[in-house]
Amino acid sequence: MSVSVTTATSAPGAPEDVVGHRGWFGALWRSRNGRIGVIIVGIVLVAGLLGIWGITPYGPDAQDPSMVLKGISLSHPMGTDQFGRDVFSGTLQGLGVSLEIAFLSVLIAGVIGTIGGIIAGFLGEWTSAVIMRMTDMMFAIPTVLFALAIVTALGPGIVDSSIAIGVGWIPIFVRVVRSPVLALRESDFVRAGRVLGFSRLRLLWRHILPNVAGVVAVQTSLALAWAIVAEAGLSFLGLGPPPPTQSLGDMVNNSSSLASIAWWTLVGPSLAIVIAVIGFNLLGDGLRDASDPRTRTR
């Protein structure tokens, strides 16, 4: 769960003279999108963690027959559902499940995709050609359909959903990482390292990897936004983790039949999805601005 966050925080991104003493976070904070993104993602993560740890105003399954389908009030900020359950508590818990799956799937895609991209960019022509050809083929299958096919094979579950969503995103990480590696391979400092007799592994680990951390961080943030939507979509279709685990997609699906008499049951989980997606997208934009001095003025 924390791995993607640390990838983002360890992004050196911009050169020292541009970023100055404030480091990567200062550069991120200076971009308007980045600032808003950091705040929204911060709130979303805290809310999700509260959901995961079960620190919610009511138990998510606590039913109250006297409070069935009540609208928004002080004690129930998002109203209650047909069993008198608090929608706000349910949303926090659902957000927790959605974030778990999103982070796990992006971890899978990010690690495999980054390694694949570095190998494709750094090793010989032949290896590169094979990897790129494979990513082309994976690209040809729309990501949602890829996820559906994998779910068919694995069945539903938190880990299964994560694999299903993550695999489709691997080729995107491969492509994004490969092109800077191609450029870095021919750069002076890497050549110098090669002349000095550094091992391939050292060159990759110490010289190449830190320099692609920026693009990986940007892609991680955008992938998280997409993974949240994809997970919600799978759950909406009834192909997410089985009950009693409820993600935001399940909640949207369950409330669609209620929404005409109790619109608030739809609003809570929908809002959580939309806010999380906007947050991660803005954070990604901000990270891009911060890691690329050329776009910072825009």
Place this chain on the structure above:
Amino acid sequence: MNVVLAIGRRILSVIVTLLGVSVIIFVVLRLLPGNAVSASMGVSEGLLTHAQVAALDRYYGVGQPAVQQYFSWLHAILTGNLGVSLSLQKTVSYLVGLDLPVTIELAFFAMVLGIVIGVGFGMWSALHPGKWQDNVGQAVSVVGLAIPSFILGTVLVVYMSSKFHYFPSSSSFVGFFTNPWLNFQQIIFPAFVLSLGIAAAILRTTRGAVLEVSGLNFARTALGKGVSRRAFIWRHLFLNSLTAVVTMSGIQLGYLLGGTVIIEQIFILPGMGNLLITAIHNQDYPLVQSVTLIFAAGFVIVNMFVDLLYSLIDPRTRNR
């Protein structure tokens, strides 16, 4: 001659890609546990003798080595019946023949709407950078990108049916040639919901491309020599941004095809997405693999045409 050669090479590359795609799909689905033949038989399975089960397994190709199964699937694709569905006991080509037109119609309308909305607001934004028109465009793109289509679709269905008691999909789907007006009503709302996501991406691309082109020397020259505003916008700015817009539209088709699966569920359309979900719930992997392959083929083939379009749009790419 050169053109024919180029097209031939593209087609060859598409075939190679699709072969690879078929292998990937097959490998992914081979992880499938359980026996779909007995699953499709349900309760009545216990009534079958061992010999009957074995005969069924042989008929559906269960229990053959994986490589042999792959090649019999490939044979089924090339001969045109696309395999036999385990749960519906029909050839996949028959089922697809019923459902594909619905999805093609939906995707077509969504694509057209997406391009019209995206290019329209994108041009409008780019022609007034920093003004309120630009903000409207940005708002449309944020909304389109951030609100998943299934939420928008659910909200639209709930709102229309509860406030206006209007839900054209509640009567069963009719084909275009049976009742064009009802068909249009049933398609246009899901198409609109689907189109917003791609419209947002096309909007951003259009805005970026037009802004970039309008900063170039030839654009300033055109304005300086007094080209009319209309001609300037459409001939000079729009035509020169078209390559980027067309590329983005081709890429977005992938998201659109994925989106049809969910949207068809919400609006109860009997399309390919509906077929796929039924197949997944029944663990009907011959059906799942063929439907997924058809989606991928649609995406790859349309993008091949997009590539060929470049040389029509942009004469500079012809000599490459």
